Amino acid sequence: MSHLDLLTFARGSALNWALIVFAAGIVLRLFEILGLGRKADLARPRTDSPGSGWRTIFSRTLPPPGMLKREPVTYFGGYVFHFGLFIAIFFFAPHIEFFRGMTGLHWSSLPSALVDASVVAAIVALGALLAHRLNNKVKRMLSGLGDYIAWTATMLPLLTGYMAYHHLFVEYTLMLTLHLFSVELLLVLLPFTKLFHTFSLFISRWYNGDFFGRKGVAS
Amino acid sequence: MKKQQQTEALPGTVGEGLKQRGVTRREFLKFCTAMTAMLALPPAMASVMAEAISKARRQSVIWLSFQECTGCTEAITRSHSPTLENLIFDLISLDYHHTLQAASGEAAELARTQAMKDNEGKYLLIVDGSIPMGNPGYSCIAGISNYDMLVETAKGAAAIVAVGTCATYGGIPKADPNPTGAVSVADIIKDKPIINVPGCPPIPVVMTGVLAHFLTFGGLPEMDDLGRPKSFYGDTIHDRCYRRPFYDQGKFAQSFDDEGARQGWCLFKLGCKGPVTYNACATTKWNDGTSFPIQSGHGCIGCSEPNFWDAGPLYQALSMPVSATPSMLAKAAAVGAAAGVAITWHNRSKKAAAKAAHEKVTVQELKREEK
Numbered sequence: 001m002s003h004l005d006l007l008t009f010a011r012g013s014a015l016n017w018a019l020i021v022f023a024a025g026i027v028l029r030l031f032e033i034l035g036l037g038r039k040a041d042l043a044r045p046r047t048d049s050p051g052s053g054w055r056t057i058f059s060r061t062l063p064p065p066g067m068l069k070r071e072p073v074t075y076f077g078g079y080v081f082h083f084g085l086f087i088a089i090f091f092f093a094p095h096i097e098f099f100r101g102m103t104g105l106h107w108s109s110l111p112s113a114l115v116d117a118s119v120v121a122a123i124v125a126l127g128a129l130l131a132h133r134l135n136n137k138v139k140r141m142l143s144g145l146g147d148y149i150a151w152t153a154t155m156l157p158l159l160t161g162y163m164a165y166h167h168l169f170v171e172y173t174l175m176l177t178l179h180l181f182s183v184e185l186l187l188v189l190l191p192f193t194k195l196f197h198t199f200s201l202f203i204s205r206w207y208n209g210d211f212f213g214r215k216g217v218a219s
Numbered sequence: 220m221k222k223q224q225q226t227e228a229l230p231g232t233v234g235e236g237l238k239q240r241g242v243t244r245r246e247f248l249k250f251c252t253a254m255t256a257m258l259a260l261p262p263a264m265a266s267v268m269a270e271a272i273s274k275a276r277r278q279s280v281i282w283l284s285f286q287e288c289t290g291c292t293e294a295i296t297r298s299h300s301p302t303l304e305n306l307i308f309d310l311i312s313l314d315y316h317h318t319l320q321a322a323s324g325e326a327a328e329l330a331r332t333q334a335m336k337d338n339e340g341k342y343l344l345i346v347d348g349s350i351p352m353g354n355p356g357y358s359c360i361a362g363i364s365n366y367d368m369l370v371e372t373a374k375g376a377a378a379i380v381a382v383g384t385c386a387t388y389g390g391i392p393k394a395d396p397n398p399t400g401a402v403s404v405a406d407i408i409k410d411k412p413i414i415n416v417p418g419c420p421p422i423p424v425v426m427t428g429v430l431a432h433f434l435t436f437g438g439l440p441e442m443d444d445l446g447r448p449k450s451f452y453g454d455t456i457h458d459r460c461y462r463r464p465f466y467d468q469g470k471f472a473q474s475f476d477d478e479g480a481r482q483g484w485c486l487f488k489l490g491c492k493g494p495v496t497y498n499a500c501a502t503t504k505w506n507d508g509t510s511f512p513i514q515s516g517h518g519c520i521g522c523s524e525p526n527f528w529d530a531g532p533l534y535q536a537l538s539m540p541v542s543a544t545p546s547m548l549a550k551a552a553a554v555g556a557a558a559g560v561a562i563t564w565h566n567r568s569k570k571a572a573a574k575a576a577h578e579k580v581t582v583q584e585l586k587r588e589e590k
Contacts, residue, residue: 002388002445002525004495011531012541019540023548024555031559036566093469094538097488101539102548112467172455173495 003173010180018184025191026199033200046216056209057202077129084122085154088115088161112165119162126155146193153189156182233434234273247273254431257424257503258440259450271435278434279334279342281372282316285365286358286392286401287348291383292318294420311430314342317360328361335375343433344376346404349385349392353400369407378412378439379404380429387415387446388525395529405446414439415446419522422503425451445525447497456519457493459501462486480516490534491518498523 001009063075089095093109100106109115130151133139160179163169170178189195237247251269255262284292296319313319314334315327322330334342346369351357355364363371373379381404384390392401405413416425429448432440440448457463465471465484472480472489480486487494493501496519500511513519518534521527531541 004521004524004530005526007495008526008530008541011539015540016543016547019543019548020551023551024558027552027555028559028562031556032562032566035559035563093466093471093487094536097536097538098540101535102543102545104545109469109471111469167458176495 003171003177007173007177007180010177010184014184015180018187022187022190025188026196029191029196030199033203041211041214043214045214047213049213052213053206053208053210056212057205059209060205073128073132077125077132081122081125081129084118084120084125085158087118088122088158091115116162116165119158119165123155123158123162126151126158149189150193150195153182153186153193153195157186232273233275233277236277237273244269251431254428257428257450257499258432258448259453264435268431268435272431275434277312278430279312279314279338280345281314281331281334281342281376282319282345282347283360283365283368283372284317285346285348285350285369285386286399287383287385287390289318291347291420292316295382295423295426311343314338324361328363331372335372339375341377342375343430344372344379345382346379346386347382349389349399349401349403350407351392351399352402353398357399366407369404373408373411376411378414378433379408380426381405381413381415381417381446382426383421384417384419384522384525384527387417390419391528393526412439413446414442414448417445417447417452417523417525418498419520419527421523422451422499422505424503425499443497447523451499451503452497452523454497454499454502455494456496456498456501456513457491459499460485460493460513461501462513476516486513486516486518488536489518490520490532490536492521492524492527492530492533492537493519494537496521496524496527 063071068075087110090099091110092112092115096106096109133143133147133151157179160175160182164172164175164179167175169175186195190198248265248269251272252262252265255265255268260268282292312334315331317323317327320327320330348358348365350365350369352366355366358365360368381387385392385401386404389397389401389403389406392399393403405415414429416429418425425448428451429440432438432448440450443449443452445452457466462483462485466487470479470484472484472486474480475489480489485491491513493513500519501513504511504514520533521530524530531537532539
């Protein structure tokens with residue numbers, strides 16, 4: 001099997017199955033979580049705070065007072081990584097073409113050099129976050145195998161994408177194939193690991209915000 | 220007698236032949252310098268190459284054409300004509316090529332067997348076209364199946380040059396569902412040095428480059444994993460493309476011949492496969508360096524790569540899925556929803572059962588555990 005054959009497999013059957021598992025998995029998990037339901041809160045709300053849930057979605061993105069100083073690596077690393085990953089996924093021209101192929105939607109891309117810089121920043125931030133996780137006693141104690149799997153599954157597409165773009169170590173077609181395989185691994189793992197926070201994050205923030213709003217501690 | 224006179228009129232060495240044709244030493248050295256540069260050899264090798272080629276005996280070449288469209292022959296014989304490369308070609312002894320030779324039928328086949336006999340172990344075998352393995356009758360020459368002719372002719376060859384993507388990797392005849400059971404030369408011949416010169420068709424100067432290397436060093440140039448000479452197939456078309464800077468700037472043609480395409484913007488979105496195609500089109504170009512497909516406004520279709528015809532739609536960007544569709548995703552989501560409903564039902568049943576099985580305990584029933 002030549003490298004191009006492998007790439008065709010990665011773009012074809014392998015991608016199809018990864019997308020099927022991803023789409024089915026996401027919907028399944030959402031049904032599972034939302035289907036659990038909550039007991040009706042019969043108490044009268046302590047305060048009238050409409051929109052508390054929606055405000056919390058945004059307010060929780062900012063660090064609570066004092067936390068930025070206390071946990072700079074966690075906050076700055078988190079911001080840089082997520083922002084870099086977002087730019088790499090949604091503003092690299094070939095990625096936009098992928099979304100156009102799947103949804104018909106497309107938008108303007110950023111110059112490759114800018115996306116490249118974002119990827120480097122994201123890789124460095126992810127590395128720093130892992131180092132911090134390993135060196136911080138509390139974080140290390142709280143971390144399980146799932147966290148390290150999630151970290152690896154996120155790091156691999158960034159690394160292989162960077163190496164493919166810069167033609168490092170392995171022939172380009174093969175590296176591009178490895179990049180696709182790593183993305184497919186991420187797609188398959190995402191619904192069933194902590195990476196699912198991509199979808200559950202805003203739902204849980206809204207719920208928490210709304211719940212606390214009723215209890216009188218609205219954001 | 221007549222045949223003997225003809226033989227005497229032919230040049231003994233390439234150097235003599237060049238002299239007969241009025242090619243000056245300066246022109247010949249210029250050619251050799253260009254060749255050494257293309258083959259990525261040190262500049263000092265130009266004079267060594269000139270010396271070796273001019274002294275070389277006319278190389279006996281047998282050219283076999285199997286399941287092909289004659290595009291390879293068309294490209295090689297016409298595209299650079301007339302140039303020094305063609306003269307070099309004239310000066311090899313092309314003993315058999317059923318498209319170009321005047322003889323036909325038994326006389327043609329006799330020329331092949333005679334050349335094989337006279338140059339046992341020394342002749343160069345060039346093959347274009349794939350070999351059908353499904354049924355020998357799919358492709359025959361003078362009643363001889365392609366497979367039999369290849370095996371017979373390859374036996375006494377010094378080396379084999381597979382020309383064009385059909386001979387090198389099966390090409391379009393091998394495209395799914397491969398009705399003839401087409402295979403490449405390397406799939407059949409395992410005991411001879413084979414160099415692959417893929418392309419649909421390949422670039423003529425690559426052919427002459429390989430020949431020049433063979434005449435100079437008596438062997439084949441350094442090759443990559445797919446048996447291609449590295450000097451010509453070492454870089455992707457994308458990396459050598461004059462439109463590459465626009466890719467980096469994020470400037471893309473949106474449709475064929477739009478304003479962007481005319482300004483030289485990248486054709487990636489129109490399906491160009493340059494990023495994964497190794498060939499010299501962007502540097503060597505075609506028709507005496509005039510142009511190449513991307514320069515003419517059409518993306519690369521990846522014709523020098525194995526199974527390029529089955530490597531996804533030609534006019535979709537390389538990063539687009541080959542066969543995934545939104546309806547496929549919708550069906551997967553529906554399956555996920557059904558599974559989600561089933562799990563929810565199971566969870567709720569479990570919860571209801573636990574609630575029903577719950578027994579209230581009074582304070583009186585509780586006992587203190589003695590330590």
